Amino acid sequence: xxxxxxxxxxxxxxxxxxxxxxxxxxxxxxxxxxxxxxxxxxxxxxxxxxxxxxxxxxxxxxxxxxxxxxxxxxxxxxxxxxxxxxxxxxxxxxxxxxxxxxxxxxxxxxxxxxxxxxxxxxxxxxxxxxxxxxxxxxxxxxxxxxxxxxxxxxxxxxxxxxxxxxxxxxxxxxxxxxxxxxxxxxxxxxxxxxxxxxxxxxxxxxxxxxxxxxxxxxxxxxxxxxxxxxxxxxxxxxxxxxxxxxxxxxxxxxxxxxxxxxxxxxxxxxxxxxxxxxxxxxxxxxxxxxxxxxxxxxxxxxxxxxxxxxxxxxxxxxxxxxxxxxxxxxxxxxxxxxxxxxxxxxxxxxxxxxxxxxxxxxxxxxxxxxxxxxxxxxxxxxxxxxxxxxxxxxxxxxxxxxxxxxxxxxxxxxxxxxxxxxxxxxxxxxxxxxxxxxxxxxxxxxxxxxxxxxxxxxxxxxxxxxxxxxxxxxxxxxxxxxxxxxxxxxxxxxxxxxx
Amino acid sequence: xxxxxxxxxxxxxxxxxxxxxxxxxxxxxxxxxxxxxxxxxxxxxxxxxxxxxxxxxxxxxxxxxxxxxxxxxxx
Numbered sequence: 182x183x184x185x186x187x188x189x190x191x192x193x194x195x196x197x198x199x200x201x202x203x204x205x206x207x208x209x210x211x212x213x214x215x216x217x218x219x220x221x222x223x224x225x226x227x228x229x230x231x232x233x234x235x236x237x238x239x240x241x242x243x244x245x246x247x248x249x250x251x252x253x254x255x256x257x258x259x260x261x262x263x264x265x266x267x268x269x270x271x272x273x274x275x276x277x278x279x280x281x282x283x284x285x286x287x288x289x290x291x292x293x294x295x296x297x298x299x300x301x302x303x304x305x306x307x308x309x310x311x312x313x314x315x316x317x318x319x320x321x322x323x324x325x326x327x328x329x330x331x332x333x334x335x336x337x338x339x340x341x342x343x344x345x346x347x348x349x350x351x352x353x354x355x356x357x358x359x360x361x362x363x364x365x366x367x368x369x370x371x372x373x374x375x376x377x378x379x380x381x382x383x384x385x386x387x388x389x390x391x392x393x394x395x396x397x398x399x400x401x402x403x404x405x406x407x408x409x410x411x412x413x414x415x416x417x418x419x420x421x422x423x424x425x426x427x428x429x430x431x432x433x434x435x436x437x438x439x440x441x442x443x444x445x446x447x448x449x450x451x452x453x454x455x456x457x458x459x460x461x462x463x464x465x466x467x468x469x470x471x472x473x474x475x476x477x478x479x480x481x482x483x484x485x486x487x488x489x490x491x492x493x494x495x496x497x498x499x500x501x502x503x504x505x506x507x508x509x510x511x512x513x514x515x516x517x518x519x520x521x522x523x524x525x526x527x528x529x530x531x532x533x534x535x536x537x538x539x540x541x542x543x544x545x546x547x548x549x550x551x552x553x554x555x556x557x558x559x560x561x562x563x564x565x566x567x568x569x570x571x572x573x574x575x576x577x578x579x580x581x582x583x584x585x586x587x588x589x590x591x592x593x594x595x596x597x598x599x600x601x602x603x604x605x606x607x608x609x610x611x612x613x614x615x616x617x618x619x620x621x622x623x624x625x626x627x628x629x630x631x632x633x634x635x636x637x638x639x640x641x642x643x644x645x646x647x648x649x650x651x652x653x654x655x656x657x658x659x660x661x662x663x664x665x666x667x668x669x670x671x672x673x674x675x676x677x678x679x680x
Numbered sequence: 681x682x683x684x685x686x687x688x689x690x691x692x693x694x695x696x697x698x699x700x701x702x703x704x705x706x707x708x709x710x711x712x713x714x715x716x717x718x719x720x721x722x723x724x725x726x727x728x729x730x731x732x733x734x735x736x737x738x739x740x741x742x743x744x745x746x747x748x749x750x751x752x753x754x755x
Contacts, residue, residue: 206714209714210714210715221715222715223725224715224716224724224725225714225715226708226709226712226713226714226715226716227708227712228705228706228707228708228709228710228711228712229709229712229713229714229715231705231708232705232709235701235705256682256687256690256754257751260747260750260751267743271740274736278727278728278733281727281728282727358714362714365709368705369702369706372698372701372702375698376695376698376699376702380695383691389687389688389691390684390688393684393687393688394684404681405681408681408682408687409681409682409754409755410682410750410751410752410753410754410755411751411752411754411755445716445725446725446726446727446728447725447726447727447728447729447732448728448732449728450728450732450733450736450737451732451736453736454736454739454740455701455704455705458701458739458740458743459698459701459705461697461743462694462697462698462701463698463701465694465697465698466694466695466698468694469691469694
């Protein structure tokens with residue numbers, strides 16, 4: 182454990198480093214127009230984008246979540262935890278290739294829905310993206326504030342306020358360039374954490390063979406289940422809800438789309454492939470913390486394995502670990518904040534309210550939104566911490582947002598007959614139904630005639646409702662959209678466009 | 681239930697995969713830098729070559745095969 186003074190020192194060092202890097206990239210890449218702020222000009226190289234994409238998917242919660250999964254499920258917890266994140270990178274590929282062909286001029290992917298449908302459809306999409314991105318930021322800050330506050334003895338509210346202030350400042354400066362460049366440093370830190378500190382922890386308790394033998398001794402009759410990759414029994418609770426929800430999060434997440442639009446068009450699938458598969462290896466390395474917990478801390482509950490096991494590290498390693506946790510937390514939170522600022526500037530301010538707004542006005546709004554939404558994410562996280570909302574519930578609420586949009590989005594991209602009415606109806610009805618089912622499942626309210634479904638069933642209902650409604654209504658009263666018409670339009674960042 | 685040898689081998693495999701992943705990304709960054717400075721707009725680049733897409737799909741295929749094998753062998 183680090184004392185509060187040391188904790189403030191570490192947060193201060195992290196703040197100076199991140200803001201310094203953002204200032205460097207702000208000057209180097211001339212981040213003085215909307216295109217550079219939102220998509221890094223669409224010419225970022227593969228290495229930078231892959232690192233940024235991967236570290237955005239390495240959530241601060243993974244450090245706690247993966248050992249917890251191992252504590253509940255055993256070795257099969259590795260693929261159950263990593264599966265949704267990896268699936269997301271794979272599933273988004275056809276969407277990415279199609280969008281980069283149809284809508285090369287895009288700054289945010291949500292702008293496509295104005296071209297494809299109309300402003301009402303665009304509003305429905307904005308609603309989903311906005312709340313899932315704010316939730317994404319809240320989830321990161323929720324875990325980060327708790328972990329860093331717990332390790333330093335600083336009040337989590339103060340930790341969260343400091344973190345969001347720093348992240349708000351460096352995103353205000355560099356936009357997506359700032360996010361991706363700090364992500365690269367954060368990526369290196371996360372890789373060092375897994376390559377050095379996770380094995381160090383294993384050797385602190387005697388090495389891999391001792392860990393195995395102690396696990397077998399401690400687990401007794403349960404060894405054969407916990408040490409089997411084919412332990413499918415917990416799949417309904419530990420894999421399916423997240424595979425169906427978070428497994429398609431990448432398709433909905435504006436932070437993923439910003440990186441898709443940022444990378445060179447001719448390298449789109451390469452960064453998604455290497456980044457997505459790389460996330461699996463990182464999550465697999467976090468499982469070492471869980472194995473050490475099962476071997477050396479048999480009486481500790483799965484939810485506390487990570488913090489208890491990490492306490493076995495020497496003091497210097499705990500300090501280094503804390504710094505890395507700050508890095509991992511910052512990488513995901515800054516990505517969501519950049520996405521929200523971009524969405525607010527382009528989709529809400531420019532597309533919905535003032536289509537005459539010039540480029541500098543949009544940039545100004547994006548920068549103001551960086552700070553404003555940093556404050557909103559902080560307040561929402563503080564609210565979540567004070568209320569009885571759990572981390573898992575936040576994740577699942579984000580998941581139902583994904584289930585509402587993915588199917589109709591796919592139809593809109595690949596089927597010219599997808600209609601505006603079908604698209605909007607699919608999204609709205611799916612969202613209402615899954616929200617009601619989730620309320621019943623969380624036992625917040627009992628709604629007559631609505632059964633308490635399992636979580637994965639709720640996600641499946643979301644997909645089926647959104648996709649089938651969009652499909653059936655479109656088939657009954659189809660549009661006939663000309664995809665080539667969108668692709669031939671020029672890129673517009675300045676005002677005056679008729680949209 | 682996996683044996684001790686398989687367990688230790690699995691940890692070594694994870695470590696190697698993570699090391700290679702980090703190395704590839706850092707190598708790309710060192711070679712390529714931040715951005716293609718000779719380009720003013722991302723739309724200047726052509727669409728992805730279908731061969732690259734097929735290569736990516738092949739890598740994904742091998743990855744999913746590896747996961748399936750991991751589950752079967754580690755059962």
